[in-house]
Amino acid sequence: MDRNFDVVVIGSGAAGLSAALSLAPHLRVAVLAKGALNAGSTAWAQGGIAAVLDAGDTFESHVEDTMIAGAGLNRRESVEFVVGNAPAAIDRLAALGVQFDHSGARLHLTREGGHSHRRIVHVADATGSAVQTALEKAAAVHPNISLVPDMVAIDLATDRHVAGRRSGRGKHVWGVYAVDRAKGAVSCFTGRATILATGGASRAWLYSTNPRGSTGDGIAMAWRAGCRISNMEFHQFHPTCLYNPQVKNLLITEAMRGEGGRLKLPGNGRRFMQRFDARVELAPRDVVARAIDHELKRLGIDFVHLDISHKSPDFIRAHFPNIAARLAEPDIGIDITKEPIPVVPAAHYSCGGVLTDLDGRTDLPGLYAAGEVTQSGLHGANRLASNSVLECLVFGVAAAEHINGGWDELPPAPAIRPWDESRVTDSDEEVVVHHNWQELRRFMWDYVGIVRTTKRLERALSRTALLRREIEDYYGNFRVTPDLIELRNLVEVASLIIRSALARKESRGLHYTLDFPDMRPKAKDTILVPDA
Numbered sequence: 001m002d003r004n005f006d007v008v009v010i011g012s013g014a015a016g017l018s019a020a021l022s023l024a025p026h027l028r029v030a031v032l033a034k035g036a037l038n039a040g041s042t043a044w045a046q047g048g049i050a051a052v053l054d055a056g057d058t059f060e061s062h063v064e065d066t067m068i069a070g071a072g073l074n075r076r077e078s079v080e081f082v083v084g085n086a087p088a089a090i091d092r093l094a095a096l097g098v099q100f101d102h103s104g105a106r107l108h109l110t111r112e113g114g115h116s117h118r119r120i121v122h123v124a125d126a127t128g129s130a131v132q133t134a135l136e137k138a139a140a141v142h143p144n145i146s147l148v149p150d151m152v153a154i155d156l157a158t159d160r161h162v163a164g165r166r167s168g169r170g171k172h173v174w175g176v177y178a179v180d181r182a183k184g185a186v187s188c189f190t191g192r193a194t195i196l197a198t199g200g201a202s203r204a205w206l207y208s209t210n211p212r213g214s215t216g217d218g219i220a221m222a223w224r225a226g227c228r229i230s231n232m233e234f235h236q237f238h239p240t241c242l243y244n245p246q247v248k249n250l251l252i253t254e255a256m257r258g259e260g261g262r263l264k265l266p267g268n269g270r271r272f273m274q275r276f277d278a279r280v281e282l283a284p285r286d287v288v289a290r291a292i293d294h295e296l297k298r299l300g301i302d303f304v305h306l307d308i309s310h311k312s313p314d315f316i317r318a319h320f321p322n323i324a325a326r327l328a329e330p331d332i333g334i335d336i337t338k339e340p341i342p343v344v345p346a347a348h349y350s351c352g353g354v355l356t357d358l359d360g361r362t363d364l365p366g367l368y369a370a371g372e373v374t375q376s377g378l379h380g381a382n383r384l385a386s387n388s389v390l391e392c393l394v395f396g397v398a399a400a401e402h403i404n405g406g407w408d409e410l411p412p413a414p415a416i417r418p419w420d421e422s423r424v425t426d427s428d429e430e431v432v433v434h435h436n437w438q439e440l441r442r443f444m445w446d447y448v449g450i451v452r453t454t455k456r457l458e459r460a461l462s463r464t465a466l467l468r469r470e471i472e473d474y475y476g477n478f479r480v481t482p483d484l485i486e487l488r489n490l491v492e493v494a495s496l497i498i499r500s501a502l503a504r505k506e507s508r509g510l511h512y513t514l515d516f517p518d519m520r521p522k523a524k525d526t527i528l529v530p531d532a
């Protein structure tokens with residue numbers, strides 16, 4: 001396959017495919033995915049997409065709800081931009097064949113926590129899957145789009161990698177080096193512009209609701225290439241993920257608490273939420289997650305129970321058919337009509353990432369970013385439900401439009417040096433990668449979780465420094481594998497998260513530290529600068 005394109009898009013979720021479809025009328029686009037095309041978070045989104053579509057609703061209200069959730073750290077111009085472009089994003093998806101639920105002739109709008117109006121469009125409880133399928137279908141038939149699954153991006157190709165140059169001072173991005181999962185061969189995909197749409201980093205923690213690939217690859221690649229990274233301390237934890245040593249990412253919907261599910265301590269079966277919030281199990285997500293975390297740490301236990309078995313079996317099966325069926329499968333074996341579910345909070349969404357502007361531009365010429373990989377200014381210190389797929393749809397198109405509009409000024413990509421494998425050999429110790437991966441996710445869970453302290457963060461930072469040396473050494477001596485690439489990125493991202501958390505001397509939004517429990521009067525982004 002020819003590796004030279006007009007634009008290289010890394011990521012085939014809502015952000016990457018939206019960008020590709022807006023570029024494709026005039027430009028040749030490659031879309032890389034590190035596994036199957038639908039293996040990112042987009043296909044897993046359940047709830048829906050927020051947009052002002054109801055006569056009684058207003059853009060101002062959606063903007064205010066987003067700013068309140070974000071604890072005032074949001075960039076207002078970004079929030080207004082995304083909210084204002086939301087209805088058009090929904091129209092585009094409908095035109096691609098997404099069959100949103102209707103109530104009569106109108107779209108059915110549901111309401112979620114933090115939204116003061118009904119404004120969530122959805123396709124039953126599997127919106128993301130419908131969106132992913134429609135975008136993928138449109139991209140697959142487009143003659144200008146080459147979909148390239150199983151191609152794992154390693155690092156961005158910049159001026160430093162131009163053939164014939166020994167060292168390059170410029171920072172233009174010309175594409176990306178990537179390894180073919182099946183063949184193990186590394187090649188470079190080049191383009192006049194490159195778009196990072198690689199999703200979030202929730203797999204940095206032991207428990208996560210995300211698919212396996214959410215390892216922050218785009219954030220780590222952008223950082224190594226010279227981009228500023230912002231607000232990494234703001235990571236959203238979903239309160240109730242199944243606790244199971246094998247099945248680590250099964251989300252138990254909030255609707256179960258909404259329908260009467262009770263949180264209890266294992267052993268004595270006592271409820272505990274009344275000690276934390278008058279709304280008990282219906283308190284906001286971050287309050288419930290913090291309460292569970294408090295009990296886990298206080299009692300030294302691994303999970304708490306979520307119990308709905310006091311309701312009738314018919315009620316439970318009618319409301320939670322999918323969860324009841326999945327939990328009853330032999331690998332889990334829980335009958336929720338009779339017994340409680342062991343749950344833990346789990347890493348769910350990265351609010352921080354690569355700093356971008358309203359055109360999806362990063363700090364480096366030729367490099368754009370869109371979706372969960374970014375810190376676009378939309379979310380601030382906490383994400384409002386159903387704003388994230390929306391962010392992908394809006395900024396994917398914004399980046400594409402900026403590239404389309406400035407195409408003639410973008411210089412053609414020069415020849416890039418081939419990947420140098422002359423000094424590496426095959427690893428005979430894959431167990432090291434596996435072990436380090438486990439260790440990292442464990443200490444991130446124990447020390448950089450929902451409730452933080454400076455001491456725990458410092459402890460975690462020194463662990464990342466040790467692991468990082470070990471992994472870099474390994475990376476320098478052995479042929480790259482997808483697992484090693486992800487581990488190298490995870491340790492980079494873990495260190496960015498911890499450094500950001502240490503830099504914030506207050507508690508705001510999703511960042512809560514016992515050493516600085518109050519919020520400062522002025523909201524300020526955390527911005528990490530490479531080589532600073």
Ligand SMILES: Cc1cc2nc3c(=O)[nH]c(=O)nc-3n(C[C@H](O)[C@H](O)[C@H](O)COP(=O)(O)OP(=O)(O)OC[C@H]3O[C@@H](n4cnc5c(N)ncnc54)[C@H](O)[C@@H]3O)c2cc1C
Pocket residue numbers: 010011012013014015016032033034035036037039040041042043044045046047048049127128151152153154197198199200209210211213217218251348349370371372373385386387388389390392
């Ligand atoms: C269980 C769950 C429920 C959710 N529910 C909702 C919801 O109801 N509403 C909402 O708005 N949001 C929801 N979210 C969040 C939302 O799904 C994500 O934020 C959003 O889909 C991210 O899209 P993306 O395009 O940025 O990345 P993703 O969809 O995650 O796609 C990332 C892409 O990048 C590729 N990639 C990554 N690294 C590399 C690499 N090194 N080389 C090559 N390719 C790479 C992947 O293969 C993939 O194609 C939910 C998330 C989860 C996990």
